[in-house]
Amino acid sequence: MITVASTVVDISRVxxxxxxxxxxxxxxxxxxxxxxxxxxxxxxxxxxxxGWLRLTRFFGTLLLINFAIGVATGLVQEFQFxxxxxxxxxFVGGVFGAxxxxxxxxxxxxxxxxxxxxxxxWNQLSxxxxxxTIWIAALATWLSAYLILVANSWMQHPVGYKxxxxxxxxxxxxxxxxxxxxxxxxLHTILAGLIFGSIMMLGVSCWQFLRGRNVExxxxxxxxxxxxxVPVTLIQLSVGNRFGAAVTSAQGMKIAASExxxxxxxxxxxxxxxIGGFSAQNPNPTVSITIPRLLSWMATGSxxxxxxxxxxxxxxxxxxxxPGNYMPDVELMYWSMRVMAMLGVAMFLIAVGGAxxxxxxxxxxxxxxxxxxxxxxxxxxxxATAGWILTEMGRQxxxxxxxxxxxxxxxxNLSAATVAASLxxxxxxxxxxxxxxxxxxxxxxxxxxxxxxxxxxxxAATGVAEPARATGHGGG
Amino acid sequence: MxxxxxxxxxxxxxxxxxxxxxxxxxxxxxxxxxxxRDERERSMMFESIGPVWDGNEVWLVVAAGAxxxxxxxxxxxxxxxxxxxxxxxxxLLIVRVVSFEWREKRDSPGWxxxxxxxxxxxxxxxxxxxxxxxxxxxxxVPLDYSHAFAGDFLDLFSAYTVVAGLSVVAVFALHGATxxxxxxAGDFRERAAATSSRLSVPAAxxxxxxxxxxVVVAHNRNSRGILPTIVPAALTVVVLILxxxxxxxxxxxxxxxxxxxxxxxxxxxxxxxxxxxxLVSNPTFANSLTISNAASGHYALxxxxxxAAIFTPLVVLYQSWTYYVLRKRLGGEAVxxxxxxxxxxxELAEG
Numbered sequence: 001m002i003t004v005a006s007t008v009v010d011i012s013r014v015x016x017x018x019x020x021x022x023x024x025x026x027x028x029x030x031x032x033x034x035x036x037x038x039x040x041x042x043x044x045x046x047x048x049x050x051g052w053l054r055l056t057r058f059f060g061t062l063l064l065i066n067f068a069i070g071v072a073t074g075l076v077q078e079f080q081f082x083x084x085x086x087x088x089x090x091f092v093g094g095v096f097g098a099x100x101x102x103x104x105x106x107x108x109x110x111x112x113x114x115x116x117x118x119x120x121x122w123n124q125l126s127x128x129x130x131x132x133t134i135w136i137a138a139l140a141t142w143l144s145a146y147l148i149l150v151a152n153s154w155m156q157h158p159v160g161y162k163x164x165x166x167x168x169x170x171x172x173x174x175x176x177x178x179x180x181x182x183x184x185x186x187l188h189t190i191l192a193g194l195i196f197g198s199i200m201m202l203g204v205s206c207w208q209f210l211r212g213r214n215v216e217x218x219x220x221x222x223x224x225x226x227x228x229x230v231p232v233t234l235i236q237l238s239v240g241n242r243f244g245a246a247v248t249s250a251q252g253m254k255i256a257a258s259e260x261x262x263x264x265x266x267x268x269x270x271x272x273x274x275i276g277g278f279s280a281q282n283p284n285p286t287v288s289i290t291i292p293r294l295l296s297w298m299a300t301g302s303x304x305x306x307x308x309x310x311x312x313x314x315x316x317x318x319x320x321x322x323p324g325n326y327m328p329d330v331e332l333m334y335w336s337m338r339v340m341a342m343l344g345v346a347m348f349l350i351a352v353g354g355a356x357x358x359x360x361x362x363x364x365x366x367x368x369x370x371x372x373x374x375x376x377x378x379x380x381x382x383x384a385t386a387g388w389i390l391t392e393m394g395r396q397x398x399x400x401x402x403x404x405x406x407x408x409x410x411x412x413n414l415s416a417a418t419v420a421a422s423l424x425x426x427x428x429x430x431x432x433x434x435x436x437x438x439x440x441x442x443x444x445x446x447x448x449x450x451x452x453x454x455x456x457x458x459x460a461a462t463g464v465a466e467p468a469r470a471t472g473h474g475g476g
Numbered sequence: 477m478x479x480x481x482x483x484x485x486x487x488x489x490x491x492x493x494x495x496x497x498x499x500x501x502x503x504x505x506x507x508x509x510x511x512x513r514d515e516r517e518r519s520m521m522f523e524s525i526g527p528v529w530d531g532n533e534v535w536l537v538v539a540a541g542a543x544x545x546x547x548x549x550x551x552x553x554x555x556x557x558x559x560x561x562x563x564x565x566x567x568l569l570i571v572r573v574v575s576f577e578w579r580e581k582r583d584s585p586g587w588x589x590x591x592x593x594x595x596x597x598x599x600x601x602x603x604x605x606x607x608x609x610x611x612x613x614x615x616x617v618p619l620d621y622s623h624a625f626a627g628d629f630l631d632l633f634s635a636y637t638v639v640a641g642l643s644v645v646a647v648f649a650l651h652g653a654t655x656x657x658x659x660x661a662g663d664f665r666e667r668a669a670a671t672s673s674r675l676s677v678p679a680a681x682x683x684x685x686x687x688x689x690x691v692v693v694a695h696n697r698n699s700r701g702i703l704p705t706i707v708p709a710a711l712t713v714v715v716l717i718l719x720x721x722x723x724x725x726x727x728x729x730x731x732x733x734x735x736x737x738x739x740x741x742x743x744x745x746x747x748x749x750x751x752x753x754x755l756v757s758n759p760t761f762a763n764s765l766t767i768s769n770a771a772s773g774h775y776a777l778x779x780x781x782x783x784a785a786i787f788t789p790l791v792v793l794y795q796s797w798t799y800y801v802l803r804k805r806l807g808g809e810a811v812x813x814x815x816x817x818x819x820x821x822x823e824l825a826e827g
Contacts, residue, residue, distance in 0.1 A: 064577055068573055068576065071533075072570040075566060078540055078541060081544070081555070082552050083555045083563070086555065086624070093545065093548020093549075094772040094776050095776065096544075097545030097546070097548060097551070098779055100544055100545065101542045101544065101545035102541075102780065104537040104538035105542075105783065105787045108538075109534045109795075110794075112531045112534045113531035113791075113794060113795055116527035116528055116529075116530055117801065119526070120527035120802060121527070124801050124804065164773065169773035170779065173779045411552075412624050413556055413625045414556065418559060418560065429570060429571075440578065440581050
């Protein structure tokens with residue numbers, strides 16, 4: 001019985017992780033590319049320069065190809081709480097349900113409706129109103145991210161609730177919405193989205209340079225991408241760091257695991273790289289490169305700060321919550337943190353390198369850099385995936401920090417066979433859609449941006465329909 | 477009226493909105509293999525729903541989210557209990573969602589045909605399963621004393637629930653046809669009108685049959701009196717009979733209004749028959765989930781009530797505006813709103 005139940009938990013966890021990670025491959029590009037497309041359309045609106053219109057349509061098409069899967073997998077996200085985690089849903093619904101319901105009604109509805117208007121409304125709306133639709137859709141994606149992160153942050157750092165008859169009940173919506181964890185997570189996520197968008201725009205522009213196509217046009221796109229990427233990647237390093245400090249106070253175990261810090265230290269060095277040292281039996285790495293005092297500063301803001309170790313935290317948690325293992329997978333946490341942080345630094349350096357080359361008017365000729373920028377399109381995907389693995393698996397064994405364990409949260413009526421079958425179905429579907437999406441994105445990132453005046457039928461035929469010339473600038 | 481009852485009604489309204497709106501875009505998807513004569517017409521059908529299907533689908537997202545927030549136990553039991561049905565719905569909806577964006581992205585007949593069929597299969601399968609799922613709420617599923625689902629997938633199939641699924645498909649197909657008569661012009665519109673008048677017969681037979689059957693099921697399985705449930709059922713019967721006549725006389729605006737109310741009528745009958753329960757337990761009736769034993773705390777309900785009071789009217793406003801903006805008929809010159817100035821518009825198109 002116990003083995004069967006834990007199998008259902010394990011397969012459900014794999015399924016949830018698969019859907020969440022997959023969903024978040026598409027969502028951040030929408031968060032970042034939507035405002036970038038809005039900016040390009042605004043530039044067209046202001047300057048009446050057709051180059052910006054061509055870029056708007058070009059990147060708008062990439063946005064829409066990507067958006068479709070984000071919408072589709074968002075539905076799975078919403079359903080799978082109840083489907084696989086009915087005990088969890090029952091326990092948290094009185095708190096966690098509210099931000100989800102509000103997200104649908106206040107944000108997603110806005111996003112879906114106005115994106116539809118943007119795609120098809122070029123000739124039905126005045127230019128100014130049409131421009132407003134993409135801005136509304138872009139801002140709605142940000143609002144949507146905030147509300148979803150309010151829900152997620154409550155699992156990391158529960159606030160504004162009380163337990164009544166074994167279930168969580170909301171007591172303060174203000175506390176829920178102003179959860180410090182949620183605000184930092186939101187900032188971190190929006191910046192991640194802007195990194196996705198600007199690194200994608202930079203990489204695609206560099207690809208066009210490599211192929212010697214549309215150089216003048218993509219020079220502008222690259223400039224806009226760099227103007228966004230340089231500050232955003234820099235700020236993200238600082239926000240990510242601040243987020244780490246917030247996590248340290250709410251979820252000490254997550255930080256101790258991500259640093260493979262077995263025993264409490266003061267001051268603590270930051271391990272850049274290590275071999276071994278990932279199990280309680282062998283806590284000392286055979287090889288390691290450590291920067292003295294850096295971890296103390298990152299986790300507490302002081303170079304002399306104290307960071308609690310895994311062993312001490314384990315003893316405290318056992319005292320508080322009874323016997324059991326309260327440590328997440330230390331090796332996985334350690335490397336997730338490093339992949340995320342190092343890619344974050346790499347993307348900052350690439351953005352700065354691009355900006356330097358651009359200012360010296362060498363960007364489109366520096367082929368070595370163009371290749372790096374093209375490859376770097378993949379970086380944010382790996383960084384974001386690592387970040388979510390850290391966030392979600394670092395909370396284990398809890399599904400809601402200190403309130404409910406994952407092992408107790410699964411739907412009691414499910415059999416391992418049912419969940420295994422559904423996992424198989426989802427994986428097959430995701431792989432197929434992922435391949436099609438990649439092929440389409442690649443194809444539409446290589447083509448020449450549509451010429452203004454070349455026609456192209458209605459919206460769906462060309463991704464983003466062309467405004468009729470007669471009305472295109474009418475109200476501008 | 478307590479907030480719990482208000483949220484029960486509001487969730488019914490959200491499902492009604494979903495059936496009214498996504499009902500016609502499902503219907504257009506169902507008609508893709510039969511109505512268009514060529515690729516241009518097929519594209520026109522896609523364009524008629526292209527701007528709006530996503531906004532329509534969000535009504536489902538909100539209905540599910542509202543259930544989670546207002547009735548966590550209902551959400552937990554229903555979604556885990558109907559696991560396989562919901563898995564199938566998700567697969568069908570996902571394939572359908574991407575078909576909208578991807579179909580036109582490659583200029584190859586095989587590619588387009590693949591995504592057109594994907595859309596049709598999703599448009600047939602998802603409403604069938606939703607009809608079955610909603611019917612099961614009232615028909616009853618095995619629940620244990622802790623209100624957890626204690627049955628399996630096959631428990632969801634009965635004559636009543638399967639006919640409910642088929643009825644929803646039939647009514648949506650008709651609803652899609654009347655929508656197309658409003659949104660298109662010329663020869664295509666004539667064919668859409670002829671199709672709607674042909675479809676109105678099976679839709680009326682099934683639609684009337686299922687609401688009548690629901691009154692009986694509500695009485696037998698949920699110990700509801702005939703009186704409250706028969707009111708929405710009777711209204712549904714009236715609008716579906718009206719649809720028979722209106723599709724024949726080519727009064728497309730009124731016909732669309734009638735099929736819209738027909739789609740909503742099914743949901744209204746189910747929810748009226750369901751009250752004061754949210755999920756009937758069968759065979760052990762005492763284990764049923766009720767509005768009061770499934771609801772969230774009062775404070776959480778107050779919070780979401782304020783949010784709903786602000787945003788629901790806003791959503792209705794800007795989505796209506798969207799339909800107004802996109803009122804231009806496709807494939808012809810006549811211009812009209814899909815929801816307004818109907819007679820004038822139909823005269824224009826016929827003249």
